[in-house]
Amino acid sequence: MLYRASLLLISLLSADSFATTLYGTVELTHLSPTQAESTWLREKQVVPRYPMKLAQKGIAGCGIFKVNVDAKGTTKRITLVNSVPKKVIEKPTAEVIKEWDWTLVEGKLPANEEKLIRLDFCLGASSEEEANQRCKQQASIACE
Numbered sequence: 703m704l705y706r707a708s709l710l711l712i713s714l715l716s717a718d719s720f721a722t723t724l725y726g727t728v729e730l731t732h733l734s735p736t737q738a739e740s741t742w743l744r745e746k747q748v749v750p751r752y753p754m755k756l757a758q759k760g761i762a763g764c765g766i767f768k769v770n771v772d773a774k775g776t777t778k779r780i781t782l783v784n785s786v787p788k789k790v791i792e793k794p795t796a797e798v799i800k801e802w803d804w805t806l807v808e809g810k811l812p813a814n815e816e817k818l819i820r821l822d823f824c825l826g827a828s829s830e831e832e833a834n835q836r837c838k839q840q841a842s843i844a845c846e
Contacts, residue, residue: 723828724825724826724828725825725826725827725829725830725832726752726757726762726824726825726826726833727752727822727823727824727833727834727836728749728750728751728752728821728822728824729749729822729837729838729840730749730750730819730820731819731820731821731822731841732817732819733766733818733819733820734817734818735815735817740807740817741771741806741807741810741811741812741813741815742771742804742807742815742817743804743805744802744803744805745802745804745805746803750795750821751798752823752825753795753797753798753823754794755793755794756790756794756823760825760826761787761825762823762824762825763785763786763790763791763822763823764786764822764823764840764845765784765785765786765791765792765795765820765823765845766782766783766784766818766819766820766845767780767782767783767795767796767799767819767820767821768780768781768816768817768818769781769799769817769818770814770816771814771817772814773812773814774812775803775805775806776804777800780796780799780800782796783818785845786845791821795821820841820845822837822840822845824837824840
């Protein structure tokens with residue numbers, strides 16, 4: 703399942719004193735288990751925010767994370783599997799993931815669950831539409 707959110711991120715003042723507005727998008731892809739197979743789902747199914755530390759530095763890229771949720775629905779461990787650029791997005795993204803609350807899927811018994819998720823951070827488009835298109839393309843290629 704793919705989630706996308708657009709966000710007006712930054713207005714920069716260029717050397718010639720004209721403000722430039724940049725748009726960024728975050729896409730979340732559930733790699734395994736799929737949402738339909740999950741025991742735990744994020745309580746609020748909204749796309750994560752673009753980490754401000756990355757936006758301020760103009761960093762775009764992708765990251766694949768292993769997220770361990772215990773039988774009480776608490777995030778116990780977040781591990782970076784791979785990212786582009788290497789390791790730059792690990793800490794700011796882990797801070798975002800730590801904020802997620804998990805809820806038990808109706809009809810499932812509480813159990814530990816290891817999730818593999820992908821987050822794509824796309825930045826620098828001149829419109830929301832362009833940002834969405836760029837991120838859709840980015841999410842379709844390998845994050846390596």
